[in-house]
Amino acid sequence: MSVVQRKAMLKAEGFFPHKKNAKGTTIIYSRKHPSAKFVRVVVDSGIDSKTNKVVGKVGVKLCFVNRQKSWREITTEIFTTNTGLVKTIKAQEAAEKFVKNCKHCKAKKFTAKTGNVVCSNACWTAWAGKKKSATTQKKSSQKIAAQKTKPAKQRNLQRKKTAQKMTQRAAQKSSQKKSQKSSKKIVAEILPGDLVSVERVELDIFKEDYTGRILGIVMSVDQFGKVNVNWTANTSNLQSWDMPFTNHYNTAHRQVLRFKVLSRSVEWEEAA
Numbered sequence: 001m002s003v004v005q006r007k008a009m010l011k012a013e014g015f016f017p018h019k020k021n022a023k024g025t026t027i028i029y030s031r032k033h034p035s036a037k038f039v040r041v042v043v044d045s046g047i048d049s050k051t052n053k054v055v056g057k058v059g060v061k062l063c064f065v066n067r068q069k070s071w072r073e074i075t076t077e078i079f080t081t082n083t084g085l086v087k088t089i090k091a092q093e094a095a096e097k098f099v100k101n102c103k104h105c106k107a108k109k110f111t112a113k114t115g116n117v118v119c120s121n122a123c124w125t126a127w128a129g130k131k132k133s134a135t136t137q138k139k140s141s142q143k144i145a146a147q148k149t150k151p152a153k154q155r156n157l158q159r160k161k162t163a164q165k166m167t168q169r170a171a172q173k174s175s176q177k178k179s180q181k182s183s184k185k186i187v188a189e190i191l192p193g194d195l196v197s198v199e200r201v202e203l204d205i206f207k208e209d210y211t212g213r214i215l216g217i218v219m220s221v222d223q224f225g226k227v228n229v230n231w232t233a234n235t236s237n238l239q240s241w242d243m244p245f246t247n248h249y250n251t252a253h254r255q256v257l258r259f260k261v262l263s264r265s266v267e268w269e270e271a272a
Contacts (some may be wrong), residue, residue, distance in 0.1 A: 003047055003052055003053065003054055003056075005082075006045060006046075006047065006054065007059070008046070009082070009085060009168045010029050010045065011026070012044060012079060013031075013086065013089060014031045015029035015030060015043055016029060016030070016031065016032045017029050018030065018132075018162045020106065021044075021049065024030070025048055025049050025050060025055070025075065026044055026045060026046055026047060026048060026049065026055065026114070027045045027047045027048075027049050028042065028043070028044055029043040029045055029089070030040070030063075031095060032041045033096060035096075037236045038064055038065045038066075038108075039062055039063070039064055039065075039074070039096055040062070040063050040064075040065060040071070040107065041053075041060070041062060041089060041092060041093060041182060042060070042061050042062070042063050042071075043058060043060050043089070044056075044058065044059035044060075044077070045060070045173075046058050047171050048070050051208075053262070056079075057077065057079040057080060057081060057256060058080055058081075058082065058085050058088075059077045059079045059080075060077065060079075060088045060092050061074040061075050061076065061077035061078065061079065061092065062074050062079050062087055062093075062096055062099070062109065062113065064108040064120045066107060066120040066122075066127050069233045072108070072110040072120040073110060073111075073230045074096075074108045074109070074110045074120070074229070075096075075232050075233050076199065076231060076233070076234075077093050078091070078092065078217070078230045078232060081251070083121075084146075087193075088217075089149045090234055091179070091195065091217050091232060092232060094215075095215045095232040095233040097115065097159060098212055098213065098214070098215045098232075098233040098235070099158045099233055099235065100117070100213075100235045101245050101272055102119035102120075102123060103126070105119060105121050105123040107123070107154075108120050109235065113248060116224075116233055123215070124125060125138060126135055127209075139181050141220065142171075145262075161173065161179050170182055172254075182251030183250050184250070184251045184270050185248055185249075185250055185251075185270070185271040186204070186247040186248060186250070186251060186258075186268050186269065186270060187225070187247060187268070187269065187270075188247055188248075188258070188259065188261070188266050188267065188268045188269070189247070189266055190218055190221055190227050190247040190259055190261065190266070191221065191230040192218050192219060192221060193216065193217070193230075193263075194217070194218040194261050194262075194263050194264070194266075195215065195217060195261070195262045195263040196215075196217075196218055196229065196259045196260060196261055196262060196263075197210050197211040197213075197214050197215060197216070197259075197262055198210040198236075198238070198243065198244060198257055198258070198259065198260060199211075199259075199260045199262045200255065200256070200258075201255070201256050201258065202254060202256075202259050203251070203254055204251045209260065210236055210238070210260075212255065213234070213235045213236040214231065214233065214235075214236055214243075215231070215233040215234075215262075216230060216231040216232060216233075216240065216243075217229065217230050218230040221247060225246045225247040225248050226245060226246055227245055227246060227247055227259065228245075229243070229245075229246070231243065238257070240251070240261055242257060242258070244249050244257050244258050244259050247259070248271070257260055
């Protein structure tokens with residue numbers, strides 16, 4: 001696709017070019033999110049502003065404009081081909097509802113350079129210092145008082161609890177060995193283009209649903225069942241290396257993170 005066609009496609013979707021790009025030489029486009037206040041859909045066109053030639057793929061992400069007019073990236077940028085541009089824009093817009101809001105000022109949260117997920121308005125700076133100081137002092141004094149008055153019976157009770165935990169761990173290991181003897185392969189039909197989240201199962205029993213915190217788009221699935229996903233939103237405590245990457249798993253594993261398909265009805269079933 002030529003530069004003229006790419007620019008025409010962005011214009012047709014309601015995007016306008018920025019005067020400059022602070023991070024590079026490509027032309028940046030953006031427009032308001034169709035429903036979310038202070039959120040903008042940002043597109044790196046991949047067109048060099050000096051040569052007016054295509055130098056890369058198109059990148060799409062969402063940004064929140066905070067009180068200081070700074071733009072905070074609230075979703076992971078997805079790079080796509082020209083034919084997948086419109087679909088990727090729609091997927092990023094849908095990912096907005098999975099981004100958490102600050103409980104104090106209702107602004108969108110983003111991942112800071114430290115790796116922490118924080119408020120885009122940095123509203124905690126107005127009150128967190130005093131609150132943290134008072135809380136720390138209170139907890140410290142309570143801990144010292146508790147240590148001085150801790151009776152012998154309480155120490156004995158703590159020892160009993162520790163012994164019970166050790167017994168429970170031994171029972172869990174025994175249960176795990178039994179499950180390994182009757183392990184089964186569980187599979188699901190995961191297809192390119194699927195909108196997916198994540199769910200956790202333990203010993204093949206459902207435990208936790210990450211819908212609302214994690215969202216991704218399936219890019220490809222190879223002949224061995226390996227699934228390539230572009231994760232557009234993740235406000236959970238899971239890291240990228242924790243995410244599922246195959247369309248199958250074995251019940252011998254005590255805990256499994258597997259895909260949950262949101263765009264259509266898909267069931268995990270025992271392999272034939």
